[in-house]
Structure formats: C-alpha cells, structure tokens
Amino acid sequence: MSTLATAADNKTRKKQGASGGGGNGAAAAAGGSGGDGTVPAALADEARRRYLNYALSVITSRALPDVRDGLKPVQRRILYGMWNDLNLSHDAKYKKCAQVVGAIMGPYHPHGDASIYEALVRMAQDFSLRYPLVDGHGNFGSLDGDAAAAYRYTECRLEKISGELLNELEQKTVDFRPNYDGTRTEPIVLPARVPHLLMNGTTGIAVGMATNIPPHHLGELCDALTALVEDNTLTTKQLLKWVKGPDFPTGGEILNSQKELQDIYESGQGSVRLRGEYTLEELKRGGQQIVITSIPYTVNKSTLVAKMGEIVRDRKLPLVLDVRDESTKDVRIVLELKKEASHELVMAYLYKNTPLQTNFNVNLTCLVPNPENPDVGMPRRLGLKEVLQYFLDFRLEVVKRRLQHQLDELKKRVHILEGFEKVYDALDEMIRIIRQSEGKQDAAKKLMARFKLDEVQVDAILEMKLYKLARLEILVVQNELKEKRAQIKNLEALLKSSTRLWGMVKDELGEVKAAYATGKRRTKVSRGGAEEMVFDAEALIADEDAHVVITRDGWIKRMREVKDPSATRLREGDAVMAVLAGSLKANLVLFTNFGTAYVTRFNDVPASTGYGDPVQKLFKFDDGERVVGALSLDGRLWRPEKLLGITRQGQGMRFPLAPHLEVSTRAGRRYAKTGEGDEIVGVQPVEDKDLVGVLTERTSVLVCKVAEINELAGPGKGVSVIKVESGDRVVDFIVAPPGNKDAGIGFETQKGRKLALTPGRSEVTGRGGKGHEMSRKDGVKEVLRAPLFVPLPEPKKD
Incomplete structure (x- = not known):
C-alpha cells in the first residue's frame, strides 16, 4: 500500500477515534471501545475508507508510470533487482527468468510471480517496446499472440540501454525508501538518462483513470529536449518540428493530420489513426x-x-x-x-x-512529483511540453546530485590527503610515536594530539602501507592533492552555474542519441495527413443477376439461377415461400409478422446450394418473428408505391414502400403496429383501384375495395377490414384488379372441399363486415398458394 494511502487511512482512523467511531458516537460513549481495543465504525464510512485506500494504492503503486523515469513500480523493481541484486548487466551471462522473478518477488514486489514475469516478458518483446529493456533468450512470445514459455525455460539479462536508467544510482542521485517489509531499500525513481516515458510508452488501468502512452523515436525526443533546453519558451506546436508523432515498434502509417496531432499532444489525449x-x-x-x-x-x-x-x-x-x-x-x-x-x-x-486499420487512443496520464510527499506521485494528464519539461527538470536535479556526490567524495579524499601531508613533514617523529604507543587506539590519540588530526585522517595514516613512506610516494600524494583541489574548485564553480549545468544535460542527451537512436523511424507520418482510402461497397459487387429463395420456416439463400422453385433443396417439411430475382447490387425487402421491414442487398445474402442460412443470421429477429412477405427492389421490375398488410384479427393497413427502399440495420424499420395477441398474416403490393379478398379459418370471406383502407402516415394498427368472431382468425388474403376473374387463392376445407376465393367473381361489400361463409360449419385445412416468383424481364435485343 502506498504512503499516500496509509496517510489517508491513519487520518480516517484518528477521526473515528475522536468521534467514537464515525457515526456511532453514542454507542461508543455507552459501550466504550470494547475489551479487544476495537472502535465501532459505520459500515459506509469504513467501506469508503477502505476503497479509497485501495484506489490510491492502485493509482500510485501499480498502474501509472512516473513522469521522470517512465516506469511502473513493477518495471522499476525488475530493472533494479536485476542490476543491483543479480548483476545482470548487458554483458553478463544470462540467468533463468525463474531466478529473476524470485529475486524480485521476495524483497521488492510481493504480488505474485505471474505479474512479475508478464512485465518482464513485455520488456523483452521488440514488438511491444520500441526499445526493449530486457535481453531475452528463449521463447518470449510473438506477434501471433503466442504466449512466452514458462519462466523455468527462458533466460534474460539487461539490454545496454537499461544501463542508462540505472548507472547513476550509486552516486546518490535519487532517494531510496524502505521496501514493503522494511528489510532493505529500493529507489523511489531511477536516475534515467533517457526519456523513457515517451520512448517506450506504456498502458495501464487504475481506479477511475487510465493511461495509454504511445512509443516514440528516441532521436526525435532527444532533439526536442535539446531544443527545449536552449529555449524553454517553445510551445508544443513548435516542438512537433522534432517530434513527428508516435513511432510504433510494428511500423504502420499514421493517418492524422498535423493539426490533429498537435491537438492530441497539447491536450494529452486523442485518437491516432493507424493502418498497416x-x-x-x-x-x-x-x-x-x-x-x-x-x-x-x-x-x-x-x-x-x-x-x-x-x-x-x-x-x-x-x-x-x-x-x-x-x-x-x-x-x-x-x-x-x-x-x-x-x-x-x-x-x-x-x-x-x-x-488492419485501428485507432490508438492516446492518454498521457502519469504520476508527477509531489512536493508534500516525495515518496508518492500525483496523477496528472500532461501535454507533450509538460512531459519533456518534467524530464529535463529531473535530469538537472540528477546532474546536480551527481556532481554534489562527486564533490563530497573529492572533499573526503582531500581531507585524508591533507592528513598525509601533515605527517610527511615529520615522518621520523610519526614513526617514533607509533612505536612507543601501547596499541592502535593509543597511537591514534597521540597522533591526533601532536599533529592536530581527526579520527578519519588518523585511521587512514595507521592503515597506510610502509611503501607509501617512500619519497616518490610523498610526491604522488602532493600531486594528487593539487589535482583534487583543482577538481573541487571546478565542481563548485559548475554547481553555481545554471548555464553550465544545462549544458551538461544537453551534452548527455547528445550522447544518448548518438549511442541508441541509430535507426530510422518505423512508423510513417505525413505532415498533411495521409489520404484515407474510401471504401465503395458497390465497386466490389459483380454486375450479375441472382435469385434469393425464402422458405416458410425462415431459411434464406442466394442462388445463381432458379428455374423450378419446387426443385430447390429444402429441409424436410419446409416449403418455398418466395423466390426474388434481381441484380446483386439491388435491394430486397422482407416483411415480418411483427410489423418490421428488413432491407438488404442481394449480394449480402449468403450464397448456397444447400439449405441456406436462418434469416435470423442476417437480422435481429424477436422470438416468434417470421417472414410473411417479400419484394425485390430491382429497378427492372414493377415497383409498387403502396403495400397492404392484413392481421389475424382482421385489421388492415396500407403503407408506402418509399421508407423501405434503402438498406436497413439488423433491427429493421417498423411499417405497422399490431395489437396484443395479433400478428400480420402477409404483405402484398396494391394499387388504389384493386380489390382485396380476405379469408378466415371458418371459411368466411369478404371482398372490399383497397381504397377503403386508410393509408398510414407512420406505423399504426390500421382499420378493420373484416370482423372476426371469437375463435376465428384470418388465414390469408388476395389482392387483384377489378374484373380479373382468374386471380385468386385456392384452399381445401376440413370436409375435403376444394374452393377458391376470387375477388373478381365475388360480391364487393364495404369493409368492416362479417363477410359470408363459403362452407357452413367447416374450416380451412390448407391454403393452396403457389410460391411468389416474379422473373426478371428478358433483355432487349438490338
């Protein structure tokens, strides 16, 4: 748990102690704190406190990287443990990853071996990091999503560039803190010489926030940092002269324009469009x-x-x-x-x-230094300039502390050399004092009194080897003392000069660029934005005709040619409901019993010589929904302006075809509404002059004019066409022009009679009546209707 979380925890506990348990003060006053030392607390307060602790811990100690070294805690601990505990530098012998994982998990990261090995593997993958930090030997995964081998099989050591993150640790350039059990210390942040946060990027999900930082080219970052050292008034827009954009290890091409990239880097968030x-x-x-x-x-x-x-x-x-x-x-x-x-x-x-084309959602959220608590960073979303400036400020502090460490070491050495210088002028006397003393401590006291030395100087003199008393060695000490005093003077002057310090930072950036930024960019960026290819679906569709077969049980397929609908392959017990002809580029519309129309292209219906596919595979049907009507929208065929639907309970609705000409979504478009327990029997094209004949299950028929059925402006329930008695229902209907005595539907009754409903031969009445029975005390056993099949017209001959 982070220090920040612990502080919040302690603060909450103090409040609870003072108030008698945060909301339970009366109970605490009456009953005290209990014999076991517990303090009553309200459940809501305790849950809030614990969740806050957890959230802060995830944010500061797991998910977000530090802006200074660009590392998450687990990555930092892996690198530090490999460098400090295992001495796995880039030129060391490989060691088993299992040994590395154990060395990190034991003293530094007690969160399980899986999380440590996963982070270790990612730092070794050249397709995950632009500049890998771990040199892996063995199977460390692949672009195909293959997982790395178990850590007992793989080996690793640090890459050379990792040394740039670690080399200055021994010079007291950063602060250390106790590890989780207080048995040793670990660095709060690594003294990175490379801008690792942007160089390799990172991704992480915390509580209430996340980060997703893309990798960049190290040479461009070094150039931008150098420019910012020379002129700290540069804006993000000006820095993009050097930082062209993300540089992903897998290459690709960035489609964003320069203005879009500028907005992303200024705000710290945005979407980078990337394609192969x-x-x-x-x-x-x-x-x-x-x-x-x-x-x-x-x-x-x-x-x-x-x-x-x-x-x-x-x-x-x-x-x-x-x-x-x-x-x-x-x-x-x-x-x-x-x-x-x-x-x-x-x-x-x-x-x-x-x-092959994706979006990378940039989110430059990271931890920035917290002046009040240096051990724990504060989460912030930064822009490009802020990230670079934080790194430069950190590098300046590291350089100062490194130089101060060198100055302190020089002063320690000079102090010892000055002691040597004092006694070299009286060597005989020094030797006589030592020989006459009772031991080391007695000799030390006498030398300190005689030559006015301190304990450090006397200890160095007494540990000095005899050959150091030679004349030439005395000269060496004097020369070294002169040299060290000159170095001290130079370092003190350097530490007082801000210009010279920034010059050192700039020089070191140049050294990093020369050593590691040797390769070119892998990801292309166009200043004006790459031209995005516009997909034209029509261009991929062949200019040829096809037939779509729809069956009664809801199966659909596309075939090149259908000569005989009855000969097509069907499942047992199924039958062809309709065969629609049209160009592959044309649309077709399916009407269902629930009042929804679904429009798709002929080309989008799966081709098959078998049973086909369930129509639910193409559209989002509800339970019990089925196709009751279909129409080809090919321009060579007659296209009605209006259609008619009749429901089981005798309701009729006339509606326009125009809203259903374009391809719909999988959810379709509504064309009618049905009452509770009602459904649409079928949908057929109509004209105003047509007649409609309705047939019920009890052989009741009614013929009326289509014009009497009101046209709907939007999806509605329609008007009554025939009154259906209780226990009866509409089974089918037929539309035909007046005077046409051939168009009709045949049906067989329960008594075995074969009858036909022909509007042109029947008496025309007004809508809304009960109609008349064609066979008394009988019922419809089966409707004898041929499948709908309208072939395409023959092409005109020249």
Whole structure:
C-alpha cells in the first residue's frame, strides 16, 4: 500500500477515534471501545475508507508510470533487482527468468510471480517496446499472440540501454525508501538518462483513470529536449518540428493530420489513426499480389490473417483469390489478386472491415512529483511540453546530485590527503610515536594530539602501507592533492552555474542519441495527413443477376439461377415461400409478422446450394418473428408505391414502400403496429383501384375495395377490414384488379372441399363486415398458394 494511502487511512482512523467511531458516537460513549481495543465504525464510512485506500494504492503503486523515469513500480523493481541484486548487466551471462522473478518477488514486489514475469516478458518483446529493456533468450512470445514459455525455460539479462536508467544510482542521485517489509531499500525513481516515458510508452488501468502512452523515436525526443533546453519558451506546436508523432515498434502509417496531432499532444489525449502498410509485387504468370509489410500496434497477426481468410472464404472480397501468411521475422502477408483487380479497392475494404486499420487512443496520464510527499506521485494528464519539461527538470536535479556526490567524495579524499601531508613533514617523529604507543587506539590519540588530526585522517595514516613512506610516494600524494583541489574548485564553480549545468544535460542527451537512436523511424507520418482510402461497397459487387429463395420456416439463400422453385433443396417439411430475382447490387425487402421491414442487398445474402442460412443470421429477429412477405427492389421490375398488410384479427393497413427502399440495420424499420395477441398474416403490393379478398379459418370471406383502407402516415394498427368472431382468425388474403376473374387463392376445407376465393367473381361489400361463409360449419385445412416468383424481364435485343 502506498504512503499516500496509509496517510489517508491513519487520518480516517484518528477521526473515528475522536468521534467514537464515525457515526456511532453514542454507542461508543455507552459501550466504550470494547475489551479487544476495537472502535465501532459505520459500515459506509469504513467501506469508503477502505476503497479509497485501495484506489490510491492502485493509482500510485501499480498502474501509472512516473513522469521522470517512465516506469511502473513493477518495471522499476525488475530493472533494479536485476542490476543491483543479480548483476545482470548487458554483458553478463544470462540467468533463468525463474531466478529473476524470485529475486524480485521476495524483497521488492510481493504480488505474485505471474505479474512479475508478464512485465518482464513485455520488456523483452521488440514488438511491444520500441526499445526493449530486457535481453531475452528463449521463447518470449510473438506477434501471433503466442504466449512466452514458462519462466523455468527462458533466460534474460539487461539490454545496454537499461544501463542508462540505472548507472547513476550509486552516486546518490535519487532517494531510496524502505521496501514493503522494511528489510532493505529500493529507489523511489531511477536516475534515467533517457526519456523513457515517451520512448517506450506504456498502458495501464487504475481506479477511475487510465493511461495509454504511445512509443516514440528516441532521436526525435532527444532533439526536442535539446531544443527545449536552449529555449524553454517553445510551445508544443513548435516542438512537433522534432517530434513527428508516435513511432510504433510494428511500423504502420499514421493517418492524422498535423493539426490533429498537435491537438492530441497539447491536450494529452486523442485518437491516432493507424493502418498497416503494403507493397505490390508483379507475378511471373501475370497479375499482381498485395504484400502487407506492417500491421498496427497491438494487433494480433494470426487473428488478422484469420479474419482476412474468413472474408475471402465467404466471398465478401471476390477480387482476392487467396491469403497466405509468409512472415518470418518480418511481417509478410500475401493476398493473391484476380487479374486486373484493383488493389486500392481491396485495401480499402480490408482497412474498413479488419484490424488492419485501428485507432490508438492516446492518454498521457502519469504520476508527477509531489512536493508534500516525495515518496508518492500525483496523477496528472500532461501535454507533450509538460512531459519533456518534467524530464529535463529531473535530469538537472540528477546532474546536480551527481556532481554534489562527486564533490563530497573529492572533499573526503582531500581531507585524508591533507592528513598525509601533515605527517610527511615529520615522518621520523610519526614513526617514533607509533612505536612507543601501547596499541592502535593509543597511537591514534597521540597522533591526533601532536599533529592536530581527526579520527578519519588518523585511521587512514595507521592503515597506510610502509611503501607509501617512500619519497616518490610523498610526491604522488602532493600531486594528487593539487589535482583534487583543482577538481573541487571546478565542481563548485559548475554547481553555481545554471548555464553550465544545462549544458551538461544537453551534452548527455547528445550522447544518448548518438549511442541508441541509430535507426530510422518505423512508423510513417505525413505532415498533411495521409489520404484515407474510401471504401465503395458497390465497386466490389459483380454486375450479375441472382435469385434469393425464402422458405416458410425462415431459411434464406442466394442462388445463381432458379428455374423450378419446387426443385430447390429444402429441409424436410419446409416449403418455398418466395423466390426474388434481381441484380446483386439491388435491394430486397422482407416483411415480418411483427410489423418490421428488413432491407438488404442481394449480394449480402449468403450464397448456397444447400439449405441456406436462418434469416435470423442476417437480422435481429424477436422470438416468434417470421417472414410473411417479400419484394425485390430491382429497378427492372414493377415497383409498387403502396403495400397492404392484413392481421389475424382482421385489421388492415396500407403503407408506402418509399421508407423501405434503402438498406436497413439488423433491427429493421417498423411499417405497422399490431395489437396484443395479433400478428400480420402477409404483405402484398396494391394499387388504389384493386380489390382485396380476405379469408378466415371458418371459411368466411369478404371482398372490399383497397381504397377503403386508410393509408398510414407512420406505423399504426390500421382499420378493420373484416370482423372476426371469437375463435376465428384470418388465414390469408388476395389482392387483384377489378374484373380479373382468374386471380385468386385456392384452399381445401376440413370436409375435403376444394374452393377458391376470387375477388373478381365475388360480391364487393364495404369493409368492416362479417363477410359470408363459403362452407357452413367447416374450416380451412390448407391454403393452396403457389410460391411468389416474379422473373426478371428478358433483355432487349438490338
């Protein structure tokens, strides 16, 4: 638990003690604190206190990095333990990760081995960190999402660049604090010479806040820091002259404009649009293939390839013949194209429909120094300039403390040399005093009295070897004393000069850049913002005709050609309800019994020569919802302006087709409302002059004019077409022009009679009546209706 959390805990406990238990004062006064020393406390206060402690602990001691060294506590402890306890520098022999994890978990990080090893593995992955801090030997995972091997199999040591975070620890450049059990100390922050927070970035989720910092190119950061040392009035906009943008270890291309990046770096938050890169390769047999050479940061390569393969397998991208992952150390995903296929169209589709283009949500939240409590930082969201300025201020403090340490060490040495200088002028007397003394302590007292020395000087003289009494050695001491005094004078002058101190900071940044920032940027950034490919779904659809088959039980499939609907493959007991013809680029609309219309493209219906797919796979149907009407919206077919729906309880609603021409969402669009326990029997196109004949289960029929049924302006319940008696219900209806004596629906009754409802031959009455029975005390056993099938017109011959 952090010191800040502990302070809050103690403060709350004091309040509870003073008030008799925070809300339970009366009980405390009456009953005291109890024989076991406990103090009564209100549950709400205690829960609040404990959650606050937990939240503060997560924020300050686990999830957020420090702005100075850019490390979370677990990362800092791993590096310190490897360097201080195990001596695993970059040129040391590898050691088992299990040994490293144990060395960190025991004295520094008692949170379990899994969290330590996970952090260790990430610091060794060159696809996770722009500049890895751990040199891993063995299986440390891959871009395909493969997990690292168990820590008993892997080995590690520090990378050379990690030394830039640790080398100055021995020079008292940073403060230390007790570890969790007080048996040893650990650094509060590492004296980093590299701007690690932005160099490698980090991600973390705390309580009520999070951080997500992208990695950057070290050379650009060093240049920006140098410029800021020379002119601390530079703005974030001006610093972007050097910091071009994030530089992800997996490469890619940033699509944001310069203005968008400026807003992100000024506010400390925003979204970076990132996409993978690709090249084109000519094939010997003709044609081209796309080779994807980089993928966005944190994207799982195997998942990406699997998604592409699924798209090709489902024929959603007909321009691609095959997808292969030929990656070794470098990313190489090959997409084989059809001849004369547009690679730009293919990539636009992949960028839109796969993780090949993603967003990295920047959040520059970190811990900044707390003047009131140096052991615990304060969380803040910073801009680019603030992050760089905090690092520079920290580096200046580290340089001062390093120089002060060197000055103190020099003064200690000079102090001893001055003691040597005093006794070298009277060597014989010094030797005589030592020989006549009773022991070391007696000799020390006599020398201190005779030559006016202190304990440190006398101790050094008594431990001095005899050969140091030679004349040449005396000269060496005198020369060293002269040299050390000159160094002290120089360091004292240096510590008093702010200009020279900043010059040292700048020089060290130059050394870091020269040593480690040798490679070029991996992520491309366009100053004007890269041109985003616009995906045109129509361009991917072939210009050819197809048929969509919809069955009574709710199965749907797309076929190239349907000559005989009865010959298509169906599940046992199922039947074809409708066959819709149209271009792959045209739309079709399905109407359901619950008053919802679903519009999709012919091309979006899965092609199949089998049973097809449940219609619920394409749309979000409710329980019990089913298709009762369908219509092709191909421009070559007659398109009605209005449609008619009839419900089981005899309600009719006329509604326009216009709102249902464009592709809908999976939830569809409402075209009608049904009463409780009611549902729509079917939907058919109508014209104002048409007649409608309604058939009930008890063979009651009613024929009326369509014009008598009011047209709905929006989804509604409609008007009564036929009065349905209790226990009866509408089973079907037919729409036909007046005078047409052929259009009708046949049905078979329970008594075996075969009858037909033909509006053109029936008496036309007003809507809202009971109609008349076609077969007394009988019922409809089965409606004999042929599947709806309207073929496309034959193309005109020249």
